[in-house]
Amino acid sequence: MLIELHTLTVHAPSNLNRDDFGRPKTALFGGTERARISSQSLKRAIRMSDYLRDQLEGRVSTRSRDIPKLIYDRLATRYEGDEEKLGRLLHTCEAVTHALGKPDAKRGPLHIAQIVFLTPDELDRLEGVVADKVENDGKLANPKTLGGTLAAEAGLDRPPHDAVDMALFGRMTTDEAKAFAEVEAAMQVMHPISTHTTINETDYFTAVDDVSTGEDDRGSAHLNELDFNSAVYYKYFSCDYDKLARNLDDRRSALDALIAFFDAACRIAPSGKQNSFASHSMASAALLVVREAKTPCSLSEAFERPVPPSEEGFLGRSLQRLASHYSTLVHDYGFDDRAALYYRVDMNGLPLLKPLGRARTDGSTPETATPEPAFEEASTLQDLWRFLQQNVSVEAPASTEDEA
Numbered sequence: 001m002l003i004e005l006h007t008l009t010v011h012a013p014s015n016l017n018r019d020d021f022g023r024p025k026t027a028l029f030g031g032t033e034r035a036r037i038s039s040q041s042l043k044r045a046i047r048m049s050d051y052l053r054d055q056l057e058g059r060v061s062t063r064s065r066d067i068p069k070l071i072y073d074r075l076a077t078r079y080e081g082d083e084e085k086l087g088r089l090l091h092t093c094e095a096v097t098h099a100l101g102k103p104d105a106k107r108g109p110l111h112i113a114q115i116v117f118l119t120p121d122e123l124d125r126l127e128g129v130v131a132d133k134v135e136n137d138g139k140l141a142n143p144k145t146l147g148g149t150l151a152a153e154a155g156l157d158r159p160p161h162d163a164v165d166m167a168l169f170g171r172m173t174t175d176e177a178k179a180f181a182e183v184e185a186a187m188q189v190m191h192p193i194s195t196h197t198t199i200n201e202t203d204y205f206t207a208v209d210d211v212s213t214g215e216d217d218r219g220s221a222h223l224n225e226l227d228f229n230s231a232v233y234y235k236y237f238s239c240d241y242d243k244l245a246r247n248l249d250d251r252r253s254a255l256d257a258l259i260a261f262f263d264a265a266c267r268i269a270p271s272g273k274q275n276s277f278a279s280h281s282m283a284s285a286a287l288l289v290v291r292e293a294k295t296p297c298s299l300s301e302a303f304e305r306p307v308p309p310s311e312e313g314f315l316g317r318s319l320q321r322l323a324s325h326y327s328t329l330v331h332d333y334g335f336d337d338r339a340a341l342y343y344r345v346d347m348n349g350l351p352l353l354k355p356l357g358r359a360r361t362d363g364s365t366p367e368t369a370t371p372e373p374a375f376e377e378a379s380t381l382q383d384l385w386r387f388l389q390q391n392v393s394v395e396a397p398a399s400t401e402d403e404a
Contacts, residue, residue: 072090167257186243
């Protein structure tokens, strides 16, 4: 079973995700330039958000090159004043570096050359093994030799089931040390793009000295430039629910975790230049799709022809495109979907979405009839999650084999 979320989110002037020149990322799509956010940036913003972490009650992994240093700092207070054990701790934490990868030659023996992703339980178990070595072992082998057994002793070769982000996105680590159980990602995330053509603009700004009178030094104390844009972004998330349930070893836990993630995805924006722009926007529309067949389907084609500017803005027409394109796909491909759409009303209290299932004129094409809506309408975002709970079984299926 696939569970997919499609959202439309409006961002006023912002620079949410920068390229190597500091400009908002873009992409060419449909022959025009679109605003873009990398999927990595979006996933990190969601998984690191206080909102999601509170919802998941700490079931979030740690991704770092500094795992050995983290363990050393956690345990060092326990052995404060005991130079012998502090020395053994340092030695064993150097072994942790070898257990997880290779030492970073520039940063020192407690830093790994590659980034490592560990669940809370894995981190606790590894810390426990280190403490045991410090307190109970006699002579310690050299760090490289000792590191050859530490990962297995901590059970890092066993599949973890305690962290939602790892269950969703996979291990995300190149296992040079052959130390970790592989975790295959259950979710795919598209690079969000604007539904319309965008143009990056430049803000020329200055900072004025509060103390200087300007008598001997006229002008600003600092001046610079900052690029930005504004856009309606289309975002798409596709989750293999059966795989997520296997990764978490429980279907109820998987459904609860997915609802928490989707709910956060409708609320959280990347952190790029937020102190300058404060572009924190909730999703204006969210289409939730439950599909038994494992055939993922992005709706980005609805925006291959960019939404044109109008006095009504871009959001209403983007929503119309999204709803119409999805309903057409369900009709033409015979999807067995169960779907629900949440969207807000405009300032006059009128729905942003115009009725489907009636004649339309689509540019140069002849007038055709749009299919009837292939979704229920949800009044609130919480109604979407109730719809998901009602349409996804938490009972184990008769066969757990992947569908083709």
